[in-house]
Amino acid sequence: MKIPSNLWRRLGLGLLGVVLIVALVYVVMRSGPLAPVRVTVTQATVGSLSPSLFGIGTVEARRAYLIGPTAAGRVSKVLVDVGDTVQAGQLLAEMDPVDLDERAAALDASIARAGSAIAAAQAQRRDAQARSELAAITARRYVELGAQKFMSAGAVEAKQQEQASAEAVVASADANLAAARQDTQRLAAERAGLRQQRDNVRLLAPANGVVISRDAEVGSTVVAGQAVLRLIEPTSLWIRVRLDQGRSAGLVEGLPASIVLRSKPSARLYGKVARVEATSDSITEERLALVAMDTPPAGLSTGELAEVTLTLPTPAPAVLLPNPAMRRQADQVGVWRLEGGKLRFAPVRIGLTSLDGQVQVLEGLKAGDEVVVYSEKELTADSRIKVVDALTGSQP
């Protein structure tokens, strides 16, 4: 009776000891420096990736117009409001003409007066003409009489001088008439100029468009070049996209684009690159491209943020790896290859990358090579590893 009980106790204690030792061994192997680093591996495959570029941009109007006066002045009329659709040539606003109308009236009066001056000059000319004709007839008769010796030479010469004087008076009257006519022309030109100035204070729409802002109201003074109204052509909306210079290789005109507007995150619009700017921003290190939409949606607002993905042409098939496999050791980019359970760092040269995280490996790896993708820790060549299917899920 006593011996079995003792045996039980011995067994129990022994079992407890074994359990404790097993637990300790398990704990030591699972954590601390002896524990293996859990990793996942994948095989390099040959395939084509679908490279694309990603950038963000704002909706802008390709053609926007600032409507304002060419000289400082006061706004006297604003006829349209924000949101109004206007036609080319439509009167949008008018500046105060100040004294332009009065100056036009004065010029009109001057032109009328110039007309009278012409009439007077014509009458004077006719008078001079008549005198000249009479002087010519008289002179001719005196010359004939002088030839028959009925008149002294002195009398004949006096009549000839009278004829020359009368002709000179005609020429003078001609010149007076021309001057009066030129004066009229000058006044007419001045009036036309004034009329243009008068027209210039009328602000007209240069193209069909929509008013997007009304910057000055009636009575406010604006300087030359300051906007009273702003117009855009709603049909000319496009997106100014900024792309990181480092990730803009392959950006050319005509690339197909997929656009997501911030106001409609679930709707996808399509378009293509209409222009690539020749200069890029050196401060933000971004390149600029303008993307036109195939069918701009109704109610699009300028200044709205848009995410744009440009699809590049598919390159030739190459060895592909997911980008977490790329590791950096000192100054080399490479991958951790798994060869017979051992890790070896293999430097690689990488090519294009796609937005879903695939990387082209140009050199340093063959299809079918086993490569570490995810790891719990930074790896070294003598890390003890344990290959698992996935790393998250089993860890908190």
Add this chain to the structure above:
Amino acid sequence: MISLAGRDILHSWGKFVLTGIGLGLLIGVTLSMAGIYRGMVDDAQALLDNSGADLWVVQQDTQGPYAESSSLRDDVVRSVLGLPGVARAANVTYLTMQVRRSQGQGKGYEGREDHEVRAMVVGFEPGQPGEPGYLVAGRHITRSHYEAVADVRTGFALGDRIRIRRHDYTVVGLTQRMVSSGGDPMVFIPLKDAQEAQFLKDNDAILNDRARTAANPALNRPGVPGLLEAIQASQAANHSVNAVLVQVQPGVPAESVAEPIRRWKHLEAYTRAQMEEILIAKLIATSARQIAMFLVILAVVSAAIVAFIIYTMTLGKIREIAVLKLIGTRNRTIAGMILQQALGLGLIGFIVGKVAATLWAPIFPKYVLLESGDAVRGLVAVMLICALASTLAIRAALKVDPAAAIGG
């Protein structure tokens, strides 16, 4: 010769084992406390390791970017790259803030929208120092905007949409042990987004600022159209970063690169050793000392409790010892029995404690690092304390009068 200790343990093994387990839990707490201290230091080390930098270039006369705030222009990196001995350099921003999950996509997100976590948002340039070195799931950032890589400790999953200031970011990758010196998990986002998140104000503040600028007659002159717009645009732009991370060329001492930066660029540059000094000796010094103080007290208390347990256990057997002495057992045998029991108790306690500490370590909200060195030191300390405590008990046992066995 029969083992007196073994027979005595067999006699009351339930009591012995329970005492051992109780002792073990106490040792487990002590080991965990040591682990918490080590974890704090390791968080600081991990922060430096993960940045992958040999040099930190920060604003002059600051100890940034972790211990103090530092602000640099983001074109400084170009002049740093031009210095001899510099292999790579990149801008980086750090911002500790609350990050919350916005509307998730798909099923399983109901009721998870309000998940919010304190995180250090890191703005980095992909492929440059500062990038997370390894992932545990997902992929690295490939878009230049609105993608994030989060530490698993944030609790975010792949595909989650998280909100940082005014933009939603998609979590595309998960990483592990990427923490700030305070132990907050990191969220990595593209640098340009991070610059915006750090310095762009909320809409109300922007509107107020615009109105304030417009009300200033010096900035809003009637005769200078466009001036106000230009000023307001310049107020909204930001070209600042917190630090430049520099990797030096292999074989070049970091200090030889740091020196010209300090002297000629009028910036501060810290090497790895100096940064460690700042983080460990300055940033986490008080909290680490707090934990260390508590650890010392806990160790002393644990030692005292172990000693008392062994002492009282021996006193509880005083009658049996008196009987042993009465039947002529040698003192050495009795002392050996007590010592063996004490050491056995200590061993059981240590194993239970180590297992318990390892099992509950992952549940702690902050990182608990159980170092093997600490465990070995703990084992030695436990054994030493047990041996010391048993000497007390042995003294008491040896002073027992054999007559007490029959004296009742």
